[in-house]
Amino acid sequence: MTNTWLQTLSQAESMIPLLGKLGREKAIKVQLAGNTLMADSVTGLMTAFDQHPELDLVQVYQVLEQVLASNNAHTTVELESLIAEADVSSVLASHSQNGSETPVVLYGFGRIGRLLARRMCALGHTTPGMALAAIVVRKACDNDLAKRASLLKYDSVHGIYEGLVKVDEANQSLIINGSPVKIIYASDPAEVDYQAHGIDNALLVDNTGRWRDRDGLSVHLNRPGIERVVLTAPGKEMKNIVFGVNDSDITEDDRIVSAASCTTNAITPILSVLEDKFGIVSGHVETIHAYTNDQNLIDNIHKGDRRGRAAGMNMVMTETGAAKAVSKAIPSLEGKLSGSAIRVPVINVSIAVLSLNLKSETSVEEINQLLKSASNSAELTGQIGYSEEADAVSSDFIGSQQAGILDSLATKVRGNQATLYVWYDNEYGYSCQVVRLMEKLAQVNFMSVELLEEQAA
Secondary structure (H helix, E strand, O other), X not given: OOHHHHHHHHHHHHHHHHHHHHHHHHOEEEEEOOEEOOOOOHHHHHHHHHOOOOOOHHHXXXXXXXXXXXXXXXXXXXXXXXXXXXXXXXXHHHOOOEOOOEEEEXXXXXXXXXXXXXXXXXXXXXXXXXXXXEEEEXXXXXXXXXXXXXXXXXXXXXXXXXXXXXXXXXXXXXXEOOEEEEEEEOOOHHHOOHHHHOOOOEEEEEOOOOOOOHHHHHHHHOOOOEEEEEEOOOOOOOEEOOOOOOHHHOOOOOOEEEOOOHHHHHHHHHHHHHHHHOOEEEEEEEEEEEOOOOOOOOOOOOOOHHHHOOOOOOOEEEOOOHHHHHHHHOHHHOOOEEEEEXXXXXXXXXXXXXXXEEOOOOOHHHHHHHHHHHHOOOOOOOOEEEEOOOOOOHHHHOOOOOOEEEEHHHOEEEOOEEEEEEEEOOOHHHHHHHHHHHHHHHHHHHHHHHHHHHHHO
């Protein structure tokens, strides 16, 4: 190893305690070009810094010290913008944020619910402005708490959760990395009084998919202690938000919002870049999607007909509303995209094939370079990934944090016709998008509470 490598390694190791304190004591998330700097991995820091060789790591360390010494808390700081400032202390003082945490309630604890919990409670990761307070489920068995803990800790797709999960039967809670999370048993949202559990002004995330419209989800909103509701599915009569594309549409008045679908989140950021650059005349989205829990493992009756056939041994044609839903985030694409889906015998990671007619001619090189630049931008780093691996296959993308990853070697262009292949972890990549939306709503919630307090004063 070279002296430069050893020096960089030493500097990265020295930042771990600082990042840990920033997250643990002040709930500050540090980002570099849109990527979160985690406090649990020297390798992760080395990878992040390797992409930015222009950084002076001594200066980075000094800036982190200044952030820790500031009055800021429960916020996100962009490292590159702070480094560009001549007087970091003055900038931090002028943007001081020190709000309280918004409690989060997960209503449902299936695939997405558990991954949201993993992401929110990951060692070294910080979700500024919010903390997991409770999980609402139906009681499934006598040792339900232990089963919930086990399902969180051990996952056939995503592996063993790198955190401590304990069961507190006396207080009907899970202790996740030292933080108590109340388990509330209820078969209907109208049964729950969250204030009775010490939870107020909470953000509730409905992972059940049982209610998709405003009337159904309003039952949550009308319960004591709930301030806002997020639906982890496409929603009707509400804003469907793809973080990074139309999250700026969120206002203080939005009490119920949808995080759209995994496929919509995977393709919308890439489509937005192409629409801005070339303009899209029309197109078709074909999703080759991993099978999900709503399908039968063995042939049986199912309201979805084909979905009733054995998921583990069939390709199953089905429908998707993802293409149509794109226009809710990009209104200029209204009526321009069609879509269909095929469920395949893969447990996780899907791929979307975008067949597009553009307004102007282009080339493989131009499209790839455009999306590669977007994937490195602070605005879309979390939404667009870029792969140029010759032997890439679906399992390589398990655990990807980006909403969608362009397979650049598969891009096809003929004149103004372009075909793009977009991989996405339809579980974890989508969950990361939901958490980003939750962080945004927690900040909106804090600003709303702060405004009310000022008015009262």
